[in-house]
Amino acid sequence: MSDKFKKITTPLTDETVKVLKAGECVLITGDIYTARDAAHKRLIQLVEEGKKLPLDLNGKILYYVGPAPAKPGQVSGSAGPTTSSRVDKYTPTLLDLGLKGMIGKGLRSQAVIDSMKKNKAVYFGATGGAAALIARCIKKVEMIAYEDLGAEALQKMEVVDFPVTVVIDCEGNNLYITGPEKYKK
Amino acid sequence: MRKVSTEDIKKVVKELFIQANYDIGPDVMKELKKRLEAEESESGKSILAELIENNLIASAERIAICQDTGLAVLFIKLGQDIRIVGGNFNEAINQGVREAYADGYLRKSCVADPLFERKNTKDNTPAIIYIDLVPGDKIHFQVTPKGFGSENMSRMKMLVPADGEKGVKDFVVETAKIAGPNPCPPVVIGVGIGGTIDKAAQIAKKATLREIGKNNPDPRYAKLEKEILEEINKLGIGPAGLGGLTTALAVNIDHHPTHIAGLPVVVNVCCHAARHAEAEI
Numbered sequence: 001m002s003d004k005f006k007k008i009t010t011p012l013t014d015e016t017v018k019v020l021k022a023g024e025c026v027l028i029t030g031d032i033y034t035a036r037d038a039a040h041k042r043l044i045q046l047v048e049e050g051k052k053l054p055l056d057l058n059g060k061i062l063y064y065v066g067p068a069p070a071k072p073g074q075v076s077g078s079a080g081p082t083t084s085s086r087v088d089k090y091t092p093t094l095l096d097l098g099l100k101g102m103i104g105k106g107l108r109s110q111a112v113i114d115s116m117k118k119n120k121a122v123y124f125g126a127t128g129g130a131a132a133l134i135a136r137c138i139k140k141v142e143m144i145a146y147e148d149l150g151a152e153a154l155q156k157m158e159v160v161d162f163p164v165t166v167v168i169d170c171e172g173n174n175l176y177i178t179g180p181e182k183y184k185k
Numbered sequence: 186m187r188k189v190s191t192e193d194i195k196k197v198v199k200e201l202f203i204q205a206n207y208d209i210g211p212d213v214m215k216e217l218k219k220r221l222e223a224e225e226s227e228s229g230k231s232i233l234a235e236l237i238e239n240n241l242i243a244s245a246e247r248i249a250i251c252q253d254t255g256l257a258v259l260f261i262k263l264g265q266d267i268r269i270v271g272g273n274f275n276e277a278i279n280q281g282v283r284e285a286y287a288d289g290y291l292r293k294s295c296v297a298d299p300l301f302e303r304k305n306t307k308d309n310t311p312a313i314i315y316i317d318l319v320p321g322d323k324i325h326f327q328v329t330p331k332g333f334g335s336e337n338m339s340r341m342k343m344l345v346p347a348d349g350e351k352g353v354k355d356f357v358v359e360t361a362k363i364a365g366p367n368p369c370p371p372v373v374i375g376v377g378i379g380g381t382i383d384k385a386a387q388i389a390k391k392a393t394l395r396e397i398g399k400n401n402p403d404p405r406y407a408k409l410e411k412e413i414l415e416e417i418n419k420l421g422i423g424p425a426g427l428g429g430l431t432t433a434l435a436v437n438i439d440h441h442p443t444h445i446a447g448l449p450v451v452v453n454v455c456c457h458a459a460r461h462a463e464a465e466i
Binding site: 023038065066067068069070071074077078079080082083085105106107125127128129130131132133135136150151163165167175176178179180181182183184185 | 225226228229232235236238239240242243246247248249250251252253254290291292293294303305307334337365366367369419420421422423425426427428429430456457458
């Protein structure tokens with residue numbers, strides 16, 4: 001890998017998050033957790049009922065993904081990011097519980113960005129549609145909860161050098177605004 | 186009357202959906218390479234290179250290009266001199282989809298009820314099937330697994346005739362702008378103009394399946410396609426929305442006669458994985 005990448009490992013700490021700036025290319029190694037809308041909905045329901053979550057969110061990274069089924073001999077099927085905005089409604093609550101990073105694609109709401117600033121969290125963009133390529137970074141997949149949701153289940157993924165870009169940093173700088181500005185004609 | 190068995194129909198549908206999900210068309214690959222040459226943004230270049238590599242891996246390893254292997258959509262031209270034997274035509278198509286998504290290790294993304302239970306049907310059926318009855322004794326299948334990151338960014342508007350060409354242009358460009366990074370740019374945009382609201386949507390979807398680089402045969406529409414494509418690529422959104430010159434790979438317009446009072450426009454957005462396959466039996 002070229003030097004343009006900054007390497008980080010999970011779980012994330014405030015110190016790691018604070019030095020990540022919008023626009024930086026990052027390689028993530030360690031455990032990340034998959035969750036889409038359906039899993040988020042269940043997590044939030046537990047929070048509202050005051051019940052224990054199936055995972056401790058402190059320092060964790062959630063990856064918005066619903067992988068394709070793995071072929072025999074494959075660790076994971078193709079596994080690119082899904083559109084993040086569909087979980088925006090749920091995200092501030094999870095950030096308040098210690099969630100430090102999110103991997104997805106696409107815009108986030110102002111409420112999410114405000115909560116990221118407050119809680120010192122980071123939003124990474126993975127390349128939408130580069131799903132076969134991303135699957136190669138996944139070394140192990142373990143079911144954590146909501147198996148009945150199929151591709152939408154909450155799973156632990158062990159990744160090595162997962163390539164992402166810091167899109168929104170913990171100060172609220174947003175590459176989806178500054179990036180396109182440069183090329184607008 | 187020529188007889189065609191439902192077994193043969195099932196087999197063709199199965200093969201087409203697996204092929205569409207593993208092998209991106211040469212038209213898309215050619216356009217991605219061309220745009221990579223012209224892209225000025227560093228992140229844009231690296232994303233386009235990633236997409237090209239991704240498509241090569243998927244094809245070589247026989248795995249899905251994208252984990253969103255879509256809802257199964259088919260456009261079928263059914264020759265009127267054909268007699269279907271061996272069972273139900275629609276069921277044969279759905280069985281082909283079922284087997285493609287099971288045996289091809291494709292994600293099942295269909296929920297039975299859209300509003301309440303949203304329970305996965307677990308086999309990616311039912312497919313969305315459009316049938317056109319045509320002269321002859323052949324069946325032509327054109328299929329697309331339609332992902333929803335881009336589908337969700339699609340829009341429709343009932344323009345009035347006075348809005349004209351400019352109204353259409355502004356609406357399509359505005360749609361791309363609102364979509365921003367969400368639909369996995371660079372996108373392919375299908376535009377349906379005319380008909381009724383549903384007809385416009387149907388032809389917009391069909392337009393996303395057109396081979397990239399082929400413009401509408403009517404020079405006025407071809408010109409409009411080129412102008413809109415140029416406008417969208419001036420937005421700066423770029424590959425993955427991180428900034429750049431490549432926001433759209435193509436704008437394909439299809440049109441249909443409409444009512445004296447109307448100018449319906451539907452913009453159907455498709456991601457860079459503009460997956461489609463076709464076959465005839």
